[in-house]
Amino acid sequence: MKIIIYPTFENEFKNLKTQNRTYLLYGRIYDNFTVCHLTGVSFSKSTYPIGLLTTGTTTMEEPIITAKSLEYPYIHIMVEENLSTLKADVYHNEENKDSNIDVDIEYIDLNRLFVRIDEKEAPLRVLNKKRVAIIGMGSGGALLALYLAKSGVKEFIFIDDDHLETHNIIRHICDLDNLGRFKTLAVKDYIKARIPDVKIQTVERKFDLHTKADFDFFNSILLDMDLIAAVSGEHDVNYAINDFIHSNQLNIPVIYAGTFDGVKGGLMFKVDPRNEDFCYHCIYSKPDENGTIQTKAIPTTIELEQKISYDRTLQEQLAQPGLGLDVDNLTILLSKFCLDILLTGGEHSLYHFPHNFYMWFNRTIMKSNESSVKFEGLELYYYEDLEKDSNCPFHGTQALKIE
Numbered sequence: 202m203k204i205i206i207y208p209t210f211e212n213e214f215k216n217l218k219t220q221n222r223t224y225l226l227y228g229r230i231y232d233n234f235t236v237c238h239l240t241g242v243s244f245s246k247s248t249y250p251i252g253l254l255t256t257g258t259t260t261m262e263e264p265i266i267t268a269k270s271l272e273y274p275y276i277h278i279m280v281e282e283n284l285s286t287l288k289a290d291v292y293h294n295e296e297n298k299d300s301n302i303d304v305d306i307e308y309i310d311l312n313r314l315f316v317r318i319d320e321k322e323a324p325l326r327v328l329n330k331k332r333v334a335i336i337g338m339g340s341g342g343a344l345l346a347l348y349l350a351k352s353g354v355k356e357f358i359f360i361d362d363d364h365l366e367t368h369n370i371i372r373h374i375c376d377l378d379n380l381g382r383f384k385t386l387a388v389k390d391y392i393k394a395r396i397p398d399v400k401i402q403t404v405e406r407k408f409d410l411h412t413k414a415d416f417d418f419f420n421s422i423l424l425d426m427d428l429i430a431a432v433s434g435e436h437d438v439n440y441a442i443n444d445f446i447h448s449n450q451l452n453i454p455v456i457y458a459g460t461f462d463g464v465k466g467g468l469m470f471k472v473d474p475r476n477e478d479f480c481y482h483c484i485y486s487k488p489d490e491n492g493t494i495q496t497k498a499i500p501t502t503i504e505l506e507q508k509i510s511y512d513r514t515l516q517e518q519l520a521q522p523g524l525g526l527d528v529d530n531l532t533i534l535l536s537k538f539c540l541d542i543l544l545t546g547g548e549h550s551l552y553h554f555p556h557n558f559y560m561w562f563n564r565t566i567m568k569s570n571e572s573s574v575k576f577e578g579l580e581l582y583y584y585e586d587l588e589k590d591s592n593c594p595f596h597g598t599q600a601l602k603i604e
């Protein structure tokens with residue numbers, strides 16, 4: 202039997218008076234007692250006891266705490282002095298018991314989590330110091346958060362007011378146990394279960410700037426970010442982020458990403474005020490009186506005429522097998538795009554995205570006005586020299602000059 206010892210268990214064990222006492226034991230039993238995880242002693246917020254822990258040198262026929270509080274099967278672990286010497290009995294049922302089972306102990310060593318990715322070309326120490334805000338915790342935002350955390354980013358803010366619903370589950374990293382929860386908090390738990398020392402602040406509200414208090418609040422939490430990923434897929438949220446950055450003259454790069462036309466493709470673009478890039482308004486005009494949003498900057502396609510804006514109707518999300526895979530495809534590229542920006546300015550050879558605007562096609566799509574030319578599926582396109590829009594409130598001819 203292998204016993205995995207969690208830091209939580211180790212800490213609680215150190216504080217026990219190890220004098221001939223029996224405690225309730227918490228953790229998990231897997232695969233017919235092949236592996237046991239020990240997470241705590243005598244108290245646990247969320248689990249039932251899996252057995253008993255007896256400390257000291259007294260050998261007893263039966264533990265003081267009776268098995269009445271436990272359900273079969275359970276384990277009884279006896280520790281004489283320290284955790285390096287222990288024996289285990291397994292009670293399968295009332296008649297059936299295995300005594301003095303050989304135990305192999307393993308301590309969880311969090312220092313080994315990132316051992317294999319700390320290489321010169323992908324400097325972990327640089328990424329460890331980066332702070333990323335992710336606005337939108339849907340299937341794309343959640344996966345982006347996970348990939349960045351697994352790549353070594355140690356500090357996050359998640360912003361979303363949405364809850365996990367049944368129809369989300371098939372594409373989202375979080376499972377049925379999280380139904381009804383805020384996506385921010387469910388994703389936080391998912392990531393911390395894998396990388397416990399990641400710092401994650403969550404904000405369960407929509408990113409909007411209706412009042413000065415909204416502005417002051419988001420200003421206070423986002424001021425020190427190294428990157429903002431705008432992945433809500435909602436134009437109004439993206440306009441608010443764009444206005445927030447530009448009217449406040451913050452030098453924080455923002456990546457906007459979304460999908461279109463039932464996730465036939467996705468787009469992602471970088472707006473870095475430090476480079477005097479175009480902005481969200483330059484790409485997408487404010488909606489006109491009919492609610493139509495125009496884009497002059499992005500080349501459209503026959504199939505995508507009028508549709509090259511974010512599109513994620515519920516019906517399409519429910520109807521399409523493979524939709525989650527299409528979202529994930531884009532999110533993998535988006536994660537690499539984000540890592541490139543976080544590592545900009547230092548030496549690395551991880552990923553390089555030299556352009557500001559990329560489109561990814563999951564399907565083959567006809568190009569506009571050129572019916573014989575197609576965008577091939579599974580390819581990444583970039584567009585150079587997208588121009589600032591003359592009607593942009595920040596970059597157009599009528600732009601207010603901020604002194």
Ligand SMILES: [Zn+2]
Pocket residue numbers: 479480481482483589590593594595596597
């Ligand atoms: Zn602009």
